[in-house]
Amino acid sequence: MSHDALSVPTTSAPPYPTEPRPTPERPVWPRGTTALRFGGDYNPEQWTRETWLEDIELMKRAGVNLVSVGIFNWGLIEPREGEYDFSQLDEIMDLLAGAGIDVDLGTPTASPPAWFWRSYPESRPVTRDGLPLAFGSRGMASPSSPDYRRAAVRVTEQLARRYASHPALAMWHVHNEYGAPVSESYDEHSVRAFRSWLQRRYGTLDGLNTTWGTAFWGQRYQSWDEIDAPRRAATVTNPTQRLDFARFTSDALLECFVAERDIIRRHTPELPVTTNFMATNCPSVDLWRWAREVDVVANDHYLVAERPDNHILLSMDADLTRSIAGGRPWMLMEHSTSAVNWQGRNIAKRPGELKRNSLAHLARGADAVMFFQFRASRSGAEKFHSAMLPHAGTETKVWRAVEELGADLAALSPLRGSTVTSRVAILWDWQSFWAQDLEWRPSVDMQHRERIEAFYTELWQLGVTTDFAHPESDISGYDLVVAPSLYLVSSAAGANLARYVEQGGTLLVSFGSGLVDENEAVHPGGFPGPLRDPLGLSIEELLPFRLGETATLDNGGTADVWADDIILGSAEPVIRFTDGRAEGQPALTRNSFGAGTAWYLSTRPDAGTLRRILEGSLAEAGVAVEAPPAGVETVVRSSEASSWRILLNHNASEVAVEAHGRNALSGERLDGEVTIAAGDVLIVETPKQRG
Ligand code: GAL
DSSP: OOOOOGOOOOTTTTTOOSSSOTTSSSSSSSOOOOOOEEEEOOOGGSSSSHHHHHHHHHHHTTTOEEEETTTTOHHHHHHHHOOOOOOOHHHHHHHHHHHEEEEEEOOOOSOOHHHHHOOOOOGSSBBSSSSBBSSSSSSOOTTTOHHHHHHHHHHHHHHHHHHHOOTEEEEEEOOSTTTTSSSOOSSSSHHHHHHHHHHHHHHSSHHHHHTTTTGGGOOOOGGGOOOOOOOOOSSSHHHHHHHHHHHHHHHHHHHHHHHHHHHHHHHHTTTTEOOOOOTOOTSSSOHHHGGGGGSOOOOOOOOOTTTHHHHHHHHHHHHHHHHHTTTEEEEEEEEOOOOOSSSSSOOOTTTHHHHHHHHHHHTTHHHHHHOOOOOOOOSSTTTTTTTTTTTOOOOHHHHHHHHHHHHHHHTGGGGGTOBBBSSEEEEEEHHHHHHHTTSOSSTOOOOHHHHHHHHHHHHHHHHHTEEEOOTTHHHHSSEEEESOOBBBBBHHHHHHHHHHTTOOOOOEEETTTTSSOOSSOTTTTTTTTTGGHHHTTEEEEEEETTTTOOOTTSSSEEEEOOOEEEEESOEEEEEBBSSSGGTEEEEEEEEEEEEEEEEEEEEOOOOOHHHHHHHHHEEEEHHOOOOOOOOOEEEEEEOOEEEEEEEOOOOSSSSEEEEEEETTOOOOOOOOOOOOEETTTEEEEEEOOOO
C-alpha cells in the first residue's frame, strides 16, 4: 500500500477544543446548600468510631458542609477480589447524613489494594529506565493495564449502585490527581496501547515516519510492532516520539477517568462528577482537554513554602484553574491549613495566611474551599502534614483559624456563582511544555515556566487580573494576549494569533516562541514560524547567552539568557542591545499588523524593564491600570446584583485604601479611607445600580 504523508492528521483543524462542553443538562455543582462549600478530605478508616463522632461534632462546629470520603479505601471496601464490605462506609455515610454534612464520594482507584498487585504484577507501572514500581506506597497501576481498568470500573460500579440514593451523597470524586504519582508508564500494556493510539493518529506507517522524522539517525519503521515507548536509549530519543508518548499518556489516563465517570453518571445522572486537578503542578495531563470531561473543575493547590512569592504562584494557579473551567465557578478541592509534608522544608503558615490563601482562591473564582485533610493522620507517610484538626487538637491557632474561616465563608455566601473577568490572557499549552522540556533545546535557560511566572508576576503587581488561554482557542475577547516563550506553536495557533492581531488585538511575544510546529518540526521558512508575519520580522539565528552572561539595553536596563539575530520587516525597533553578542540588534520591536499591534521581546530583561514593557502594551491595548499599593492583591468578582472587590494585604504592615460600600465580612459600612491590618483581607461589596 502506498501512503501519502500529507494525509497525516495534525491539530490544525478542527480548532483545539478548550471550551467546556456545552452540557446544560449536566449538574455543575454539588447538590444541596446554596452556601459556599467548606470542608476537606476525610479519612475515617484511620480512626475509631468514637473519633468519628467527635470529628462530626467538630465539623458542625466549624461549619463544614462537604467532605471527600473514600479516596483511599479500596482495600477496605473490597478486601479480596470481588468481595465487598461496605459496613464501615455505610455507617460513616449515615452519620454524616444525620449531621447534615454532604459527601463528595471518592472512587478509590488511585491506590489499588495489596491483592491487586499480587494477582496482577504485570499491571505495575514501569519507569523510563525499565524499573517496575512496587506496592507499599500509593499510585495507580499502568493506565493501559486491562486488569487495572477492569478492577477500577468494577469497584466504581459497586459504589455507584450502593450509594446512588444515599441522602449524604452530593457529588462524586473520581480517583485522585490523575497523572501523579503515575503518569508515563513503559510497561508492555502501554506499549501496545501506544501503537494503537499511533495507528489512529497517523493511519499509515509512512505518515508516522514522515511526522517523526525517522529518516534522521536511521530510525525508519517498517512495521507497527517495531515501535516502542520512548525508553531511555543511548542518547537523545526521537523528540516527536516523546511528544506523542506524552499525548498518549494524557489520553490513556483520561480514558480511565471517563470509564469510571460514565458508570457513575448512569447511576446518578443528577449529581456532578469530577476529579481533582493540580493546575500548575501536574505537567503530565493536558487540562484543556480534561476540563471538558468533568462536570465541575476541582483543583488542588499547595504553596511552595520556600518561595517568598508563593502567594503570587497561588494566584496564578487559581487563575489557570478558572480559565480551564471556562470562567465558571470551580472548587478548591485541597489545600493545606499550614505545613505540607513533602517539601524539603515544611514551613508552617503564619497567622492570617490560612485565611489569606483561602480567600485568594475564592477571589479568583473558587466557590468551594476544602483542605487535605480534616484530622491529621498519626501514622503513615503524611503524619507531618497539617490538617483542619491538628495533632494538638482544638486549642490551637490552626483550629481557631479553621473555625473563623467557616464563619467568614458563611458570611460570603452571596458571592456564590459570581464571576471574575479579565481583559488580558497569557497563553498556556501543556503540549508546548512537553516539547520544550525535552533535551537539546537551544538553551537550558529558556524556561517557559520561569517566563510565564515573570510575566504573570508583573501583571499581578500591576493589579491586572489575568486569564490563561490555549493558543488555538478563541482569544478575540481579550485586549492583550501575552505569549511568554511559547516554544511550540501549531499552524492553527499561528493562524489564530495572526488573526487576533489583524482584527485589532495586541500581542506580546517573548523569545523562544514559535520555534517548532505541532509535530516538533521547525516551521518551514525559519523562526518564529507563523509569527513572522504578525511580528513583522524574521530570525536569522538564535543567540542564546553563556551562563551568567548579561547585556545592556539602550533603555538603561539589562538582559540575559537570549537574543536573536533579527531581520526587521515592517517591525520597528523600540529597545536595542548596546553591547554583547547582539550589540545594535533590537531587543524589543513593535509592528502594526492589520488593525492590531504585535510586540516581540527577544531577550529576558530585568524585572523593571519587563514591567514597563507590559505597561506600554497594556496602554496600547486600552487596558486601564490602577496598581494597588505594593504587596496588596486585588481582584473583583461580580454577579448581576453586586460586585465584590477583594483586597489581600500580603505585607507585614497595615495599608490604607479607599473603599466605598459594605464590608462583606463584618457588615460595616465603608466610605473613605480604610485600614487593612497586616496580612488581613478586606472584601468590599458594592450593589449594582438597577434599571
Ligand atoms: C495531594 C493529595 C492528597 C495528599 C496531599 C498532601 O496531592 O491529593 O492525598 O497527599 O497531596 O499535600
